[in-house]
Amino acid sequence: xxxxxxxxxxxxxxxxxxxxxxxxxxxxxxxxxxxxxxxxxxxxxxxxxxxxxxxxxxxxxxxxxxxxxxxxxxxxxxxxxxxxxxxxxxxxxxxxxxxxxxxxxxxxxxxxxxxxxxxxxxxxxxxxxxxxxxxxxxxxxxxxxxxxxxxxxxxxxxxxxxxxxxxxxxxxxxxxxxxxxxxxxxxxxxxxxxxxxxxxxxxxxxxxxxxxxxxxxxxxxxxxxxxxxxxxxxxxxxxxxxxxxxxxxxxxxxxxxxxxxxxxxxxxxxxxxxxxxxxxxxxxxxxxxxxxxxxxxxxxxxxxxxxxxxxxxxxxxxxxxxxxxxxxxxxxxxxxxxxxxxxxxxxxxxxxxxxxxxxxxxxxxxxxxxxxxxxxxxxxxxxxxxxxxxxxxxxxxxxxxxxxxx
Numbered sequence: 397x398x399x400x401x402x403x404x405x406x407x408x409x410x411x412x413x414x415x416x417x418x419x420x421x422x423x424x425x426x427x428x429x430x431x432x433x434x435x436x437x438x439x440x441x442x443x444x445x446x447x448x449x450x451x452x453x454x455x456x457x458x459x460x461x462x463x464x465x466x467x468x469x470x471x472x473x474x475x476x477x478x479x480x481x482x483x484x485x486x487x488x489x490x491x492x493x494x495x496x497x498x499x500x501x502x503x504x505x506x507x508x509x510x511x512x513x514x515x516x517x518x519x520x521x522x523x524x525x526x527x528x529x530x531x532x533x534x535x536x537x538x539x540x541x542x543x544x545x546x547x548x549x550x551x552x553x554x555x556x557x558x559x560x561x562x563x564x565x566x567x568x569x570x571x572x573x574x575x576x577x578x579x580x581x582x583x584x585x586x587x588x589x590x591x592x593x594x595x596x597x598x599x600x601x602x603x604x605x606x607x608x609x610x611x612x613x614x615x616x617x618x619x620x621x622x623x624x625x626x627x628x629x630x631x632x633x634x635x636x637x638x639x640x641x642x643x644x645x646x647x648x649x650x651x652x653x654x655x656x657x658x659x660x661x662x663x664x665x666x667x668x669x670x671x672x673x674x675x676x677x678x679x680x681x682x683x684x685x686x687x688x689x690x691x692x693x694x695x696x697x698x699x700x701x702x703x704x705x706x707x708x709x710x711x712x713x714x715x716x717x718x719x720x721x722x723x724x725x726x727x728x729x730x731x732x733x734x735x736x737x738x739x740x741x742x743x744x745x746x747x748x749x750x751x752x753x754x755x756x757x758x759x760x761x762x763x764x765x766x767x768x769x770x771x772x773x774x775x776x777x778x779x780x781x782x783x784x785x786x787x788x789x790x791x792x793x794x795x796x797x798x799x800x801x802x
Contacts, residue, residue: 397792398428400491400498400523402514404466404483404507405438406431408456412438412710413680414530414570414593415504416459421785422792423458430460430494432487436468436479439653439677443468451490462490471655472542477549484509491517500524500792502568506531508556515563524795527564529574529588532705533557539702540624558582565795568788571706573729589791594784595713595776603684604719606769608762609691615647616723616754617690619683620711622654627696630725632660633747634754636667646754648672649689687718691765692739692757696725699744703728713779716772721765723753738772 399422406415408431419429435445435452445452445465452463464486469475487510501523503514511527518525534553537543543550561567561583568591575585609615622628628650635648648671650660657674664672678686687693693715697703707728715722716732722739724731725746733739740756742749757765 397499402432435463480507480509484513487513498523502526524565524799529569570708573706594781600684600717608766617649619651622657634750637751651675719769719773721768736775
């Protein structure tokens, strides 16, 4: 198959890697893959392309990568909307320049404009169209407080969402419980296949031999964003509770960036939390090495209806791949930590519960921590990229066959 895979924020070997990792697996399976992505990085706010370039085509690990010049932005204001529009426009422009014809075009739900561009390209080229649900827009924007249901933008996005569900030959969902929402949107839920984010275990070779750490010391780590749905401040508040109780043998390392980081930095400074170290975000390739410093890894999200469709945190599988025990602070209909027996799950936005769970790990023996970490590592055997790549291939072949039979 000749596959065109459209994205806005996923970059080759970048911090958000789903598009690149699935493209890599599909290339290994003998398919031709073209990946479209912004030259402007969503996380670092750096531009990859030169000022005079509208786009650039390069080869990354056998993937034809199309870098697009789009409007730069900071935050979630007007400029981000302009970026979404410019991404869709560039995708359409380049699709006219490329001489080959795709068999299937994949477009994402984030942003919806890129999904719409993928549908337009598929129709023009006579290709099958896969709609990939990464987040359920626009409901996710409403749930995190970024958009009102009364805002005209909501109605435009909801119209686009329904149209994309209805026109997709097949739907790939990263969350396990979106079937009913697709049906309520007027589309066939049988078109939906759950293909979650996976993990490339090759990146963790040599970085997942954990001995459980020391009996009376603990290094707790968070790796990820400080976005609207993240709850890093609860980790910092838990550090304060532990300090107030005279517990000094627990060290916190918090890696990442985002709009809510300033709040965390200010809180730590005001409370003189010398046990908490903040670090800048790191490339995904460096995560396995960084997580070597940890004894316990934390995933913390807000108590939000955004997770009613299920949990799909990239960091969770990266945590499991490091063979470390995990604390999950959140509420969702699926809980990989409980399913795997790989750590502790607590209610969200509860600093005292967070502090108590960290203390529980401090009291454990190194062998107990090691055993939990190994259960997580074994759990993700079913989520290796090689296996998920085969599931994606099956979905694409099914969509192409459906299109050919029409």
